Amino acid sequence: xxxxxxxxxxxxxxxxxxxxxxxxxxxxxxxxxxxxxxxxxxxxxxxxxxxxxxxxxxxxxxxxxxxxxxxxxxxxxxxxxxxxxxxxxxxxxxxxxxxxxxxxxxxxxxxxxxxxxxxxxxxxxxxxxxxxxxxxxxxxxxxxxxxxxxxxxxxxxxxxxxxxxxxxxxxxxxxxxxxxxxxxxxxxxxxxxxxxxxxxxxxxxxxxxxxxxxxxxxxxxxxxxxxxxxxxxxxxxxxxxxxxxxxxxxxxxxxxxxxxxxxxxxxxxxxxxxxxxxxxxxxxxxxxxxxxxxxxxxxxxxxxxxxxxxxxxxxxxxxxxxxxxxxxxxxxxxxxxxxxxxxxxxxxxxxxxxxxxxxxxxxxxxxxxxxxxxxx
Amino acid sequence: xxxxxxxxxxxxxxxxxxxxxxxxxxxxxxxxxxxxxxxxxxxxxxxxxxxxxxxxxxxxxxxxxxxxxxxxxxxxxxxxxxxxxxxxxxxxxxxxxxxxxxxxxxxxxxxxxxxxxxxxxxxxxxxxxxxxxxxxxxxxxxxxxxxxxxxxxxxxxxxxxxxxxxxxxxxxxxxxxxxxxxxxxx
Numbered sequence: 001x002x003x004x005x006x007x008x009x010x011x012x013x014x015x016x017x018x019x020x021x022x023x024x025x026x027x028x029x030x031x032x033x034x035x036x037x038x039x040x041x042x043x044x045x046x047x048x049x050x051x052x053x054x055x056x057x058x059x060x061x062x063x064x065x066x067x068x069x070x071x072x073x074x075x076x077x078x079x080x081x082x083x084x085x086x087x088x089x090x091x092x093x094x095x096x097x098x099x100x101x102x103x104x105x106x107x108x109x110x111x112x113x114x115x116x117x118x119x120x121x122x123x124x125x126x127x128x129x130x131x132x133x134x135x136x137x138x139x140x141x142x143x144x145x146x147x148x149x150x151x152x153x154x155x156x157x158x159x160x161x162x163x164x165x166x167x168x169x170x171x172x173x174x175x176x177x178x179x180x181x182x183x184x185x186x187x188x189x190x191x192x193x194x195x196x197x198x199x200x201x202x203x204x205x206x207x208x209x210x211x212x213x214x215x216x217x218x219x220x221x222x223x224x225x226x227x228x229x230x231x232x233x234x235x236x237x238x239x240x241x242x243x244x245x246x247x248x249x250x251x252x253x254x255x256x257x258x259x260x261x262x263x264x265x266x267x268x269x270x271x272x273x274x275x276x277x278x279x280x281x282x283x284x285x286x287x288x289x290x291x292x293x294x295x296x297x298x299x300x301x302x303x304x305x306x307x308x309x310x311x312x313x314x315x316x317x318x319x320x321x322x323x324x325x326x327x328x329x330x331x332x333x334x335x336x337x338x339x340x341x342x343x344x345x346x347x348x349x350x351x352x353x354x355x356x357x358x359x360x361x362x363x364x365x366x367x368x369x370x371x372x373x374x375x376x
Numbered sequence: 377x378x379x380x381x382x383x384x385x386x387x388x389x390x391x392x393x394x395x396x397x398x399x400x401x402x403x404x405x406x407x408x409x410x411x412x413x414x415x416x417x418x419x420x421x422x423x424x425x426x427x428x429x430x431x432x433x434x435x436x437x438x439x440x441x442x443x444x445x446x447x448x449x450x451x452x453x454x455x456x457x458x459x460x461x462x463x464x465x466x467x468x469x470x471x472x473x474x475x476x477x478x479x480x481x482x483x484x485x486x487x488x489x490x491x492x493x494x495x496x497x498x499x500x501x502x503x504x505x506x507x508x509x510x511x512x513x514x515x516x517x518x519x520x521x522x523x524x525x526x527x528x529x530x531x532x533x534x535x536x537x538x539x540x541x542x543x544x545x546x547x548x549x550x551x552x553x554x555x556x557x558x559x560x561x562x
Contacts, residue, residue: 028425050394050426074418078391365417 003083006070006095008107012128015039015299016109016306022067024059026052026082027074027101035370037072037104037129038299049078056085063090070095075102104129105368108154110136111306113292116243120219121162124292124307125154131296131371132178133308137242140219144168145191146240146248147294148181150363155185166191168216170225171352172250172294173237174199176263177342177371179363180352183207196229196236204354210238230281232274233259235266239282247289247312252277254293255301255310257374258321260338263345267335275330278322287313295371321375334375343369378488379447380408386415386443393419394426397448401432406452407505407529409435409487414444423448433525436493447489461527462534462547471496471521471548472557480519485533486552490525494552494559504529511540519544523551 014021018040025032026049036044045062052059063069063086071086071094073079079096086094097104107129113122120139127133127149135146136158143164148155159166166189169182173196183205186193194216197209212229228239233251237259240248251259258278261270289312296308303309316322324330342348344366350356351363358366383400385393393414404410412423420437423446427434435447466474474480475496482499484491491501502510504524514520520542522530527549534547 028421030421030425048422048425048429049391050398050422051429053391053395053398073390075390077389081391081395 001087001091001093003080003087004093004095005098007098008103008129009109011037011070011097011104012107012109012126015042015128016111016126016302018304020067022064022069024063024069024071024082024086025073026071026078031074031101035101037101040299043067049073049082052082052085056082056089059086060090068093068095070097072097072104073100075100101129102364102368106130106151106364108134108149108151109306110154110158113246113290113307113309116245120243122242122246123158124309125149126302126306126308127178130178130367130369133292133294133296135242135248135292137218137225138162138164141165142167142218144170144216144218144225145182145185146170146225147172147175147250148185150179150181150184150367152181152185152188155181156188159189165189167218168192168194168225170194170210170216170240171199172196172240172248173234174203174264174349175251175352176345176349177295178367179348183354196234196238198231199234199236200353202353202355212238228281230277232261232270232277234264235270235273237277241285241289244286245288245290246292247282247285248292248294249282250294253282253291253315253319253321254295254297254374255291255308255315256296256298256319258319258334260375261334262338263341264349267338271331271334274334275327282312283316285312287311287316291315295374297370297374338375339372342372343367377411377447377492379411380404381410383410383412385419386413388414388416390416390418390422392416394422397423397426397446398430401448401450404450406450407487409447409449409489411489412446412448414446415442417444419446420444433490435487435490447493449487449490461549462531462538462545464534464546465527465549466521466546467549468551468554468556471523474519474521475557479517480521481514483514483520483522483530483533483537484524484552485522485529486524490552492562494561496523496552496555497558497560499523504533507533507536511537511542514542516542516544519546521546521548523548523555525551525553527551 023044025046032046071079071083083094083096123136125134137144169186194210214227216225226241230239431451433449438445484499485504524530
């Protein structure tokens with residue numbers, strides 16, 4: 001019987017494949033309430049490590065015998081401290097999460113969404129701990145990455161594996177919940193960095209404006225990525241239609257909810273744009289399109305292969321944010337009783353504009369916690 | 377700052393700052409204050425949480441460069457024990473009104489660390505443990521309003537003052553734990 005390390009990748013595999021797991025989260029109650037690991041067959045219990053300094057006997061009756069057990073904490077130290085004692089007291093193998101919630105927050109897992117025209121492929125990169133989604137179109141040795149996250153190795157490794165050259169790095173909007181990896185990836189690979197012009201007013205570095213109806217192509221077979229101006233979360237928010245089959249909605253439309261218009265302090269101004277994008281612009285599209293958002297917030301939004309996607313037609317039936325005909329009620333819904341704003345969202349915006357350059361460790365701190373980009 | 381014990385947990389990662397704090401608690405007396413020096417940012421929330429579940433009083437934290445200084449006061453069973461409260465009591469609200477007058481003394485009998493994080497402007501600080509020897513510093517021609525965190529230490533202090541011959545003494549209930557009036561730090 002011993003204590004074993006579990007990596008974030010191994011934990012992601014368990015969550016995505018909906019395997020059984022018992023988690024003892026030993027962070028303080030506030031940190032736990034703020035965000036935690038979720039999975040369909042994950043059972044979780046929060047007891048702060050400082051309540052277990054006298055011993056772990058009190059926890060033993062609450063640990064199921066038939067599930068693997070992992071102890072998690074913020075950075076790793078306390079989980080090892082508790083796991084070690086559990087091994088002894090329960091006489092069983094106990095895991096701890098390597099790098100803790102900090103590493104979990106940064107882990108990104110590529111999942112294949114589907115095949116594109118003439119051999120192309122579309123991948124969803126799931127940052128499972130934070131609920132962020134980014135995308136890569138690969139076709140004929142060329143690639144386009146959309147809404148990439150700060151730690152870019154996962155993309156460069158993937159490009160190597162696919163033997164593809166990155167042609168474009170695109171942000172659908174100026175992000176407020178996580179630091180974009182778009183500019184860094186573009187610098188690293190020589191790709192062009194695109195961001196909607198209206199969101200780039202205060203950006204301090206050079207970029208290419210992403211305009212309505214622009215078409216970006218990857219590979220000789222011309223997998224088309226078409227830009228569709230759909231403001232509301234930010235004034236520049238632009239959706240992308242890939243191969244006439246997939247609608248990448250950024251932070252405008254999610255599977256279970258809709259985007260919030262207040263993260264740049266403009267809720268009242270942008271409500272009308274948001275409504276127009278959701279109820280007019282998207283409404284006019286082919287409802288067979290598969291919606292691929294930039295976030296998810298609940299484990300139920302993930303299918304049994306770890307993908308987060310749904311037909312536009314289904315969302316118009318089931319997504320509560322798309323059922324509000326009355327303009328006044330809609331306005332109330334997206335401006336009142338909003339959830340807390342994401343951690344450090346203003347600093348994150350400043351970083352994404354290139355106006356501040358925090359140290360890597362600080363960037364990690366800024367991104368801790370849930371994304372909170374949705375209305376509910 | 378005037379504390380009973382300084383614990384150095386600098387450079388230690390979670391859970392060690394709390395483990396060290398817990399151990400050190402055994403070496404100080406109830407009611408005494410400890411300063412814990414830590415560099416682990418996580419110790420801030422954890423110190424509060426730990427104090428809450430153990431019943432010790434989390435006084436506050438300060439930052440000095442990279443170092444976090446946490447102040448914790450050891451739980452004092454005396455304070456929860458039913459002692460006969462000092463008969464002359466006044467409410468926080470009454471004290472707030474009395475602040476306008478000149479001829480009063482507010483005596484804060486909490487520990488210096490507690491006083492330093494927040495106290496009523498102009499309040500005199502003499503910790504309960506030092507009152508026996510320092511009562512002479514007070515002006516017996518003025519009304520003395522005694523405050524602490526919850527009204528227990530100040531009640532004991534009021535008795536002590538009475539023994540020393542002070543006649544115009546009032547115990548403020550509940551004291552700083554429910555204080556909504558002006559405060560300052562030192």
